[in-house]
Amino acid sequence: MTLTPGARRILEVASDLFYERGIHAVGVDTIAAESGVTKRTLYDRFGSKDELVAAYLRARDERWRERVTAAVEAETDPRRRALAPFAVLEDWAADRGCAFVNAFAELDDPGHPGRAVVTGEKEWLRALFAAELTAAGADDVADLALHLLVLHEGALVAHAVAGQPAALRVARDAARGLVERAAAR
Amino acid sequence: MTLTPGARRILEVASDLFYERGIHAVGVDTIAAESGVTKRTLYDRFGSKDELVAAYLRARDERWRERVTAAVEAETDPRRRALAPFAVLEDWAADRGCAFVNAFAELDDPGHPGRAVVTGEKEWLRALFAAELTAAGADDVADLALHLLVLHEGALVAHAVAGQPAALRVARDAARGLVERAAAR
DNA sequence: TCTCGACTACACTGACCTGTGAAGTGTTAC
DNA sequence: GTAACACTTCACAGGTCAGTGTAGTCGAGA
Known part of the structure; x- marks a missing residue:
């Protein structure tokens, strides 16, 4: 499963934030902003927050x-x-x-x-x-x-x-x- | 620490919901509604959601x-x-x-x-x-x-x-x- | 009778939430 | 040259979030 450059940054940022602050405590806006990516890209790559969470755990x-x-x-x-x-x-x-x-x-x-x-x-x-x-x-x-x-x-x-x-x-x-x-x- | 009847119900409901669904996943509106109490009463008794969480854990x-x-x-x-x-x-x-x-x-x-x-x-x-x-x-x-x-x-x-x-x-x-x-x- | 405490009713704020729609840019591959 | 792809911009929908302000009800105790 090869990730696009943007998707890789999103996943890295999401991993740090989900672990450090908790899953419910971190919003997708924050993740997108910290990844230097728009929310649109996040949803194009991962489909939903739940799937992003699953991707974080899988990684x-x-x-x-x-x-x-x-x-x-x-x-x-x-x-x-x-x-x-x-x-x-x-x-x-x-x-x-x-x-x-x-x-x-x-x-x-x-x-x-x-x-x-x-x-x-x-x-x-x-x-x-x-x-x-x-x-x-x-x-x-x-x-x-x-x-x-x-x-x-x-x-x-x-x-x-x-x-x-x-x-x-x-x-x-x-x-x-x-x-x-x-x-x- | 004697609780008023309303406060006791709030704490019981909050305990169940916080444990079952998670703290961030449960809003104060839900807790108030399920307790048969207005949100005003909840805030008059506990001051804030954080304090209600602490009360839940203490209890x-x-x-x-x-x-x-x-x-x-x-x-x-x-x-x-x-x-x-x-x-x-x-x-x-x-x-x-x-x-x-x-x-x-x-x-x-x-x-x-x-x-x-x-x-x-x-x-x-x-x-x-x-x-x-x-x-x-x-x-x-x-x-x-x-x-x-x-x-x-x-x-x-x-x-x-x-x-x-x-x-x-x-x-x-x-x-x-x-x-x-x-x-x- | 008066006061106090518990509680209701309810409107409201401002921020934040997940998720979408539509149009457009730049790069690479055939 | 054109098509696929990654990504941007930005507005917007429809909720939910914690928390507040104001006015008023009701019963118990002094």
Whole structure:
């Protein structure tokens, strides 16, 4: 999906503003103005604000998956591979929290095109944990993968909402212990 | 703080709507209409929408603390006391997720009167974990309390956003194992 | 009887919201 | 040379947003 130059600027600006201020709090006029583009162009490229929101979430999801995938594939030891998402957590965790959790909070309509992206992101991570745990020879993979997901999401919330940066380290250490115990059988 | 009959209805309606649809998505006209009250009354009682939002969060915080406190005090064993917040998690976890995390997503201004309530809620829970862990004779209480907070918040997110209801059980079991290991020494 | 507090009725402001219509400019590709 | 494409300009529709001003009703307590 190749974007026109204007569309790329719109998406960059919208991503920053949606994440920083919230989806409902940012109007299309602001996005168009900050992108140096007219509102007409915005609607010609994206069709509606809802679709722009979905495009924002898809782009962020894609960037994040690339980052996690790269971190996973940089490791060979199955145990370290399962822990890779925790290794990149610190680069990812910003003070406004998880963009997908935040989007979930604002998108109350289950039919919104962005909702599928949000749940897809979490499901992808859970499945990745499950796959790497299986490769590491763990038993009870389903619960273990959920456990890692809980630690991952909990770390982000405790970091951003509760203002506890140490939560990232605590979650990472807990995940490591969990995986090592599971793989040792 | 005794509320007038009108104010009570406004707060009830606002709580439902803010939680279900989101804060920015609900206008004061809707709240007034659904409360069977004029907008004038709403402004006479609460002053502004921001203050109404803060009142909503304070009321929800208060109800939740009462519930958790009751669950903690119903137990005598220090280990079970530390785990009490996980016992009431299932009653609390709804499909729209944690109201405070959702509010954090929408309130980008750190000076918003609701922000203090949100961070206060998380800090209160963390401190409760720390106090009960200390009473249970645990070492390294700070990290353990954070670990429990991570499990707690992660369970809520994994449940609501990721659509994994089993996350509640997984987090509860993990917390139990953690507390029992910590108190055993 | 008088006052006070809770509340109603309702018009109104000014800003902002998403979204559209129509006409026109500049660039590139065939 | 012409057609497709990206984009501009700008006016405008039809709502909704938070918030205010003014005048008045009704019941309870002093």
